[in-house]
Amino acid sequence: MCAVFGVWNHEEAARITYLGLYAMQHRGQESSGIVSLSEGRHFHHKGLGLVADIFKEEQLKALPGKAAVGHNRYSTTGQNLLANAQPLTAEMMSGSLALAHNGNLVNERSLKVELQKQGAIFHGTTDTEVLLHLLSRTPSQDLMQALQQTLPKLQGAFSFVLLAHDRLVAVRDPLGFRPLILGRKKNAEGSWAYVVASETCALDLIEAEVVREIAPGEIFCVDQSGEQSLTFKTISSDSTSTSEAKPKLARCIFEHVYFSRPDSIIFNKSVYESRKNFGRWLAKETAVDADLVIPVPDSGVPAAIGYSQQSGLPFEFGIIRNHYVGRTFIQPQQSIRSFGVKIKLNPQVAVLKGKRVVVVDDSLVRGTTSQKIIGLIRQAGAKEVHMRIASPPTTGPCFYGVDTPQKNLLIASHSSVQEISKFIGADSLGYLSMQGLTEAIDSSSGYCAACFDGKYPTPLS
Amino acid sequence: MCAVFGVWNHEEAARITYLGLYAMQHRGQESSGIVSLSEGRHFHHKGLGLVADIFKEEQLKALPGKAAVGHNRYSTTGQNLLANAQPLTAEMMSGSLALAHNGNLVNERSLKVELQKQGAIFHGTTDTEVLLHLLSRTPSQDLMQALQQTLPKLQGAFSFVLLAHDRLVAVRDPLGFRPLILGRKKNAEGSWAYVVASETCALDLIEAEVVREIAPGEIFCVDQSGEQSLTFKTISSDSTSTSEAKPKLARCIFEHVYFSRPDSIIFNKSVYESRKNFGRWLAKETAVDADLVIPVPDSGVPAAIGYSQQSGLPFEFGIIRNHYVGRTFIQPQQSIRSFGVKIKLNPQVAVLKGKRVVVVDDSLVRGTTSQKIIGLIRQAGAKEVHMRIASPPTTGPCFYGVDTPQKNLLIASHSSVQEISKFIGADSLGYLSMQGLTEAIDSSSGYCAACFDGKYPTPLS
Amino acid sequence: MCAVFGVWNHEEAARITYLGLYAMQHRGQESSGIVSLSEGRHFHHKGLGLVADIFKEEQLKALPGKAAVGHNRYSTTGQNLLANAQPLTAEMMSGSLALAHNGNLVNERSLKVELQKQGAIFHGTTDTEVLLHLLSRTPSQDLMQALQQTLPKLQGAFSFVLLAHDRLVAVRDPLGFRPLILGRKKNAEGSWAYVVASETCALDLIEAEVVREIAPGEIFCVDQSGEQSLTFKTISSDSTSTSEAKPKLARCIFEHVYFSRPDSIIFNKSVYESRKNFGRWLAKETAVDADLVIPVPDSGVPAAIGYSQQSGLPFEFGIIRNHYVGRTFIQPQQSIRSFGVKIKLNPQVAVLKGKRVVVVDDSLVRGTTSQKIIGLIRQAGAKEVHMRIASPPTTGPCFYGVDTPQKNLLIASHSSVQEISKFIGADSLGYLSMQGLTEAIDSSSGYCAACFDGKYPTPLS
Amino acid sequence: MCAVFGVWNHEEAARITYLGLYAMQHRGQESSGIVSLSEGRHFHHKGLGLVADIFKEEQLKALPGKAAVGHNRYSTTGQNLLANAQPLTAEMMSGSLALAHNGNLVNERSLKVELQKQGAIFHGTTDTEVLLHLLSRTPSQDLMQALQQTLPKLQGAFSFVLLAHDRLVAVRDPLGFRPLILGRKKNAEGSWAYVVASETCALDLIEAEVVREIAPGEIFCVDQSGEQSLTFKTISSDSTSTSEAKPKLARCIFEHVYFSRPDSIIFNKSVYESRKNFGRWLAKETAVDADLVIPVPDSGVPAAIGYSQQSGLPFEFGIIRNHYVGRTFIQPQQSIRSFGVKIKLNPQVAVLKGKRVVVVDDSLVRGTTSQKIIGLIRQAGAKEVHMRIASPPTTGPCFYGVDTPQKNLLIASHSSVQEISKFIGADSLGYLSMQGLTEAIDSSSGYCAACFDGKYPTPLS
Numbered sequence A, B, C, D: 001m002c003a004v005f006g007v008w009n010h011e012e013a014a015r016i017t018y019l020g021l022y023a024m025q026h027r028g029q030e031s032s033g034i035v036s037l038s039e040g041r042h043f044h045h046k047g048l049g050l051v052a053d054i055f056k057e058e059q060l061k062a063l064p065g066k067a068a069v070g071h072n073r074y075s076t077t078g079q080n081l082l083a084n085a086q087p088l089t090a091e092m093m094s095g096s097l098a099l100a101h102n103g104n105l106v107n108e109r110s111l112k113v114e115l116q117k118q119g120a121i122f123h124g125t126t127d128t129e130v131l132l133h134l135l136s137r138t139p140s141q142d143l144m145q146a147l148q149q150t151l152p153k154l155q156g157a158f159s160f161v162l163l164a165h166d167r168l169v170a171v172r173d174p175l176g177f178r179p180l181i182l183g184r185k186k187n188a189e190g191s192w193a194y195v196v197a198s199e200t201c202a203l204d205l206i207e208a209e210v211v212r213e214i215a216p217g218e219i220f221c222v223d224q225s226g227e228q229s230l231t232f233k234t235i236s237s238d239s240t241s242t243s244e245a246k247p248k249l250a251r252c253i254f255e256h257v258y259f260s261r262p263d264s265i266i267f268n269k270s271v272y273e274s275r276k277n278f279g280r281w282l283a284k285e286t287a288v289d290a291d292l293v294i295p296v297p298d299s300g301v302p303a304a305i306g307y308s309q310q311s312g313l314p315f316e317f318g319i320i321r322n323h324y325v326g327r328t329f330i331q332p333q334q335s336i337r338s339f340g341v342k343i344k345l346n347p348q349v350a351v352l353k354g355k356r357v358v359v360v361d362d363s364l365v366r367g368t369t370s371q372k373i374i375g376l377i378r379q380a381g382a383k384e385v386h387m388r389i390a391s392p393p394t395t396g397p398c399f400y401g402v403d404t405p406q407k408n409l410l411i412a413s414h415s416s417v418q419e420i421s422k423f424i425g426a427d428s429l430g431y432l433s434m435q436g437l438t439e440a441i442d443s444s445s446g447y448c449a450a451c452f453d454g455k456y457p458t459p460l461s
Helices: A013-023 A055-063 A108-116 A129-136 A143-153 A198-206 A253-259 A271-285 A301-309 A366-381 A417-424 A434-440 B013-023 B057-061 B108-117 B130-134 B144-153 B200-205 B251-261 B271-285 B301-311 B368-379 B417-425 B434-440 C011-023 C057-061 C108-117 C127-138 C141-153 C200-205 C255-257 C272-286 C299-311 C368-379 C415-422 C435-439 D014-022 D057-061 D110-116 D129-136 D143-153 D200-207 D253-259 D271-285 D301-311 D368-379 D417-424 D434-440
Strands: A001-007 A031-038 A041-048 A065-072 A090-094 A095-105 A158-161 A167-172 A181-186 A191-196 A208-211 A218-221 A227-231 A292-295 A319-321 A345-346 A358-362 A384-389 A428-432 B002-008 B031-038 B041-048 B067-073 B088-092 B093-105 B156-163 B166-170 B181-186 B192-197 B208-213 B216-224 B228-233 B292-297 B319-321 B345-347 B354-360 B386-391 B428-431 C002-008 C032-038 C041-048 C067-073 C088-092 C096-107 C156-163 C167-172 C181-186 C192-197 C208-211 C218-223 C226-231 C292-295 C319-321 C345-347 C356-359 C384-389 C428-431 D002-008 D030-040 D041-048 D069-071 D088-091 D093-106 D154-165 D167-172 D181-186 D193-195 D208-215 D218-223 D226-231 D292-295 D319-321 D345-347 D356-361 D383-390 D426-429
Touching: A001 A013, A001 A095, A001 A158, A013 A031, A013 A055, A013 A191, A013 A198, A041 A095, A065 A095, A065 A158, A065 D356, A090 A129, A090 C088, A090 C356, A095 A108, A108 A129, A129 A143, A129 B417, A143 A167, A143 A218, A143 A227, A143 B251, A158 A301, A158 A319, A167 A191, A167 B386, A181 A198, A191 A198, A198 A208, A198 B345, A208 B156, A208 B166, A208 C368, A271 A301, A271 A384, A271 A428, A271 A434, A292 A301, A301 A358, A319 A366, A319 B216, A319 D356, A345 A366, A345 B200, A366 A384, A366 A417, A366 B301, A417 A428, A434 B368, A434 C319, B002 B013, B002 B166, B002 C218, B002 D110, B013 B057, B013 B067, B013 B192, B013 B200, B041 B093, B067 B093, B067 B156, B088 B130, B093 B108, B093 B130, B108 B428, B108 C181, B130 D129, B144 B166, B144 B216, B144 B228, B144 C200, B166 B192, B166 D041, B192 B200, B200 B208, B228 D301, B271 B301, B271 B386, B271 B428, B271 B434, B292 B301, B301 B354, B319 B368, B345 B368, B345 C181, B354 B368, B368 B386, B368 B417, B417 B428, B428 D226, C002 C011, C002 C096, C011 C032, C011 C057, C011 C067, C011 C192, C011 C200, C041 C096, C067 C156, C088 C127, C096 C108, C096 C127, C108 C127, C127 C141, C141 C226, C167 C192, C181 C200, C181 C384, C192 C200, C200 C208, C200 D345, C272 C384, C272 C428, C272 C435, C292 C299, C299 C356, C345 C368, C345 D200, C356 C368, C368 C384, C384 D200, C415 C428, D002 D014, D002 D093, D014 D030, D014 D069, D014 D193, D014 D200, D069 D093, D069 D154, D088 D129, D093 D110, D093 D129, D093 D319, D110 D129, D129 D143, D143 D167, D143 D218, D143 D226, D167 D193, D193 D200, D200 D208, D253 D271, D271 D301, D271 D426, D271 D434, D292 D301, D301 D356, D319 D368, D345 D368, D356 D368, D368 D417
Parallel strands: A292 A358, A358 A384, A384 A428, B292 B354, B354 B386, B386 B428, C292 C356, C356 C384, C384 C428, D292 D356, D356 D383, D383 D426
Antiparallel strands: A001 A065, A001 A191, A031 A041, A031 A065, A090 A095, A095 A158, A158 A167, A167 A218, A181 A191, A181 A208, A218 A227, A319 A345, B002 B067, B002 B192, B031 B041, B031 B067, B088 B093, B093 B156, B156 B166, B166 B216, B181 B192, B181 B208, B216 B228, B319 B345, C002 C067, C002 C192, C032 C041, C032 C067, C088 C096, C096 C156, C156 C167, C167 C218, C181 C192, C181 C208, C218 C226, C319 C345, D002 D069, D002 D193, D030 D041, D030 D069, D088 D093, D093 D154, D154 D167, D167 D218, D181 D193, D181 D208, D218 D226, D319 D345
16 A cells, blocks of 8 residues: 656656645555656655655755656555665666555565575565566666566556656556556646556646546556557466456455545546445445444545435434544553544544444454444443444455455454454444445456455465 | 643643643644643643644653643744743742633733833743733732732633642633633542643543533632632723623633534533534525535534535535645645645545535635635536535634634625625525524523624723 | 853844854853844744754844844753753843843842742743843833943843843953953944954954953943943942952953863963963973873863973873764663763873873863773873873862852862872872962962862852 | 774674764764664664764664674765665675675776676665675675675775674775774673774774784674684786785775874874874974974874974964864855864964964865965964975875865876965975885885875776
């Protein structure tokens, strides 16, 4: 879970990138970076934290040029955080190259071992570094050819934006796991600047118009002479995924369930409308006699609105979210119950007291947060608490870039709905069915829902 | 507009204060400070910015003791910001004194001139300093007596929390402009810790229970020997306000309209419910044929829900708010239209296109922000935009601590509703009436609504 | 021990002050501040640490105007460091006033109690605040008259620089404890800018020429209409100090012994030459058979040169000082012997091995540092170590602004020279005699040497 | 010009390294870094600036383990400073490797091109990265063998310290350009910890004893099983340097002239004594009738003492150096003459006025600084100024790690001594002769003095 952004032919490339990254801050808060291109030379700045803290006037001024690539990184564990910050940069035979990656390669380890055997040196722990080494070892001096030869070796999810010394390139894996949008915006001279971004909300802020999605399996390139589009093929180590002439798509359903901003159009669908539909279907499938519907803010809001509209139960903000949230909070030693949840969420007695409450959340992963939230709702005086999850039980980890925990930490992988309901302290618990999910998003195929149904669309190592 | 907080007899006084201030961050983001008391000595730390950035483990460790007072300051213009940060501290004959103030004194200037004539030295530009000087010049060595003698000289709005070397004192002006809540919480030894705070949401986070409001005109004190409550009288320079035996209350209606957190109970009423009621009354008074109701997030949300429930029009989040908002954003020189609004708010085409939209906001001050928001909503394809304001036209500035601009900048002070509607580009504009406001909050008296009706409850200098 | 600086009528007043403070950084490293004056209004910035860290382009740009006053503060113990940073500022009846002080008032406590009885509020723990309150309570609206009436109430050491809304004032106490130099420098328009500074080295850096010392008991003022000089009288609470028509001077001998920079001219004498003379006299009085003379760098260097020239023993840098010294160093837990000394000073085997060494230092206070240095010199292989101190035994604390410890921590207050020699591990120890000190500086009277001879020139409270 | 440091088998490895780097701060102030080793895993922290600012308790605590390697980097121009900070780290087939380098490779460019042709990716602009790639491409999995095979490909100056997952390795180039010292220190368990450092002054501070120099052409390794020493041979691309069985040494004379700390023993000689000898020979060769000898502090001090002792002229500190020097100083726009020099150095009128002065400096590169210093000395009233340089004319740039400017900026490369004397404004100018230099350091061979005599000991590309 990360954000990528690129811009070509705009006189304020770094500032445009900065705003694009800011609009996609929700996709990664660990670190951000921008590499700009001026007169064939790269300039870069990276930092830990939020975009608006990392980049100030001084930093943006030091990123000249008319093209840039940027990246937000999602928080992970482990040290060396800045070393993993992207865009990665490399000095190769063919010149400087900067690379931003959203997704996850499933065959990273075997590629890495092979490259190390050949003498490659790795500097961080990110899988993205692998592509740089593969490109660097490709005989072709032409970046497009090199990509065509190299990309088929990668398995997994990848939306790449590359900035070379002379062009901007956007790549999306053949299954289209992660979104990648192409947009355009008039520059000061009145000609078109090209923009690529993980989400359309980034285009909205910078007043760029959406052109189209980068297609699965496409290598899109723009340079001084114009744009160019190529495709590449995957060499699969598994027969199933190549038996068909045209690969089935595996667009990540979780982008619609939770990850993208509600105001983005992802895979040509409004995320907000998808979530409302999940809520509507959820209401159909898990109706309950109650007084009101409340969301777990902010991620449960659209589904709760859908649930309310379908069920006719009034929608209320029974839990208020404090948005002044920093990185860490200092807790008294004489511990406050459910501190981690309470620092963000405050259930209201005035709304909840004596009421039968339907609580809608987007998904349920470990169950511990739901347990705390339900505890707080009961403390606020709710008579009944009915938990409703606007997606199916999460039973499997994601290997394509969503930061779900390992399988045994997913409560639905080993507990029944009734057991989970008891664990979280709900009067009842209802999930959206797989069929409901599928119908709600109006697509019987073309999505990866492996976290819900265990059908992983690539071989796993 | 500020937040005050105090705690007495809790072994983690500074941490409790830190959390209380964090919960009330919305009342002031310019600066924060905490003064703690240990063995008769004061320790303090103040800083510019947000509570979670100013106070880290190191700073909290340097604030020992079982009592503390804290303050969040609202952003104002001018230099010397840190010099104005509260709590103010003073070394007097009677010992150290720390003071936090929410409100505004209307006779500050005349008091200041008189004090300077007597040789008083001022260090900042805040009106709060006046009280310290008045107390210091009072013959009585007893703080309670000194307050009883001094407070009647003050005119205007004041909720004070004072920390002396031996006690915590909470004071509220006789008209009760600003809220001030008394709470309690068990400490580690099982005895009661006392807490005072501007809003109940601060008590919620620290798991304190609400005891009661500090009464208008009350001096509440707690020390080693227990609690004590006194009242004080105002010497008015104007006959109108003292002609009655019991002063009419002038509780700030704007706390319910906009300023307090929706999950707080202010003046014994739920803010969320008040806002929903404003929305309901607004729907009754300004009904319009439309497809959906959307709030200007976050402040317009409860009123929009009320409007939706009353009108039967569906409630939707047509505008998505980005909450990763820093202090400043760097804008491209090739300016983005309505940048200041767009950096926070993004209207959704998927929700708004081709629709007749009712937009609900809490209040309308200058009109410029509404103008920009309506422009963005139209760009997103709305067919009609009906602006609805969940309070009456703002026609007068506030002299009691709300940061409204001067009269000529208040668009409703010189323009008719129709003119404003045209200025902001709405298809129609509707305000809540004064009567609607009054009935919605179910109190024909006891509130100051001077910003709407011009009836200022104190003489003005 | 602090530095004061002021400038009037120079278009780059804040930058000039910044450089003056930088040149006098040795007089105080705890905090620094500058207040500038532009169009009758004060602008200020203060910070903890070193001048070059506190003031950057941004801070200096925010200090406009053609006049400024600055201060470096010496490190002291206790909290609230920034609150004590100078220049102090006050808003009074007569306008804004900024005040910088070098010295120490011996009757601060009684003045403070009296002022507090009258209702004065103190904000820090510095004695300097007293003058602001006294001035503010003086009936006269004219600053010069107010100073003439107020200054006689102060006892002790004070070199003040004041910046009012319309003038710069420099004041020196009647006994002239601390230095204060008047200089001038051509401004961009070709007219004279006035400069006052604690030491001449500040004038050297900014290319100002020395005019004269501010005289003991003088109030020097410069404003738009030109310069003016007044004197004031002390009302003594002790008959001894006023029995004479003209007060004896009490210029601090320690400025020459240790405190001032060697390249300054203090009390009309070169500090470097004074120290060399102390070394020469020391050599005459404490001759010993040895191979070489080494200083404890940097403060012992001039005296060691003088000792070498007088004795004929070769001068060598037997101890090398590391000048990259930060505020704190992290020591291994498995402690390094004499870490605090070793982090700064490294004795050289190549110079010291097998040699009989005379080690010259400026003064000996507690004896602990000398003990460590001698230990390190012996480790480096010196055959004999003869400690020579270029001042008499320090037997009394200073009440006039030098940060000597209390009497019982002064080793010479309770130990004989022989005992001290044994304690520090020297083969011999020799001090400069009081007579030697007096003759070396060529002045039988006019100096305060109370730290050596116990003759305090003012009554002590 | 950099500092390297390594430690093995000490329980406070990171703290020891921190102190070692602090002691060698003079060798590089741009950036510092430490990599520690704990349970086969590397931990690192790097930063821009001074050691004592980069490493605080928090950073050192995050560097666990009993082995560490550290580096100080000299300031260079260009961006991406942190990317060039050392130690460099790499993940290879054989595990993690950290590398610190003092010196400069003269065949870096050709090696880099060849490596890039083979697909190697470079991340920074430092030549040091080349060794990592060469090692990574060496078939042998054994680090010692890999080094033996790889090091002969490098030409130029290199003192390396490497930390692998299981050992510490120290390497010195066959000509021994840069120093590298082996020391040892008892650890808490009473066994020996090994230490390697660029200079002995680092061993002094941490109380380690000197064992010996790492020999030119030696690979020294220490791991759990003990120490090991190998040699390696150079494959020269030039017949001259391998025609002899044993390569002539090319120890850098400039370490003694200027670069090392005076209290270090470099190439088995005291730097302080070398400089004094340079001064003595200089006095013999360039005697002049004068009143006193002064150094340009600090680098000219030992030579000036030597000059004084040889000539009999008295040694004085005619110029006082201010050691509170930050990174940058803000200069008034109305410029101060010779600001850059004056901010550090202040000539004393009291010492210089009317005197004939011999000024001793270690070397003269561009001539511009000497010009300014002489100007200031004349302003201070000196009657005659005789410049004496304790090394020969600098006529050639260094390609082995000393940051001398390009040839045409070296004044002695195109101007006669008389012309230089005129340019700098001296009454006379005298350099130490090459013969004097050679005799003073008592070694007719074994040194590289190419910056003085143009005899570069390696082929240059």
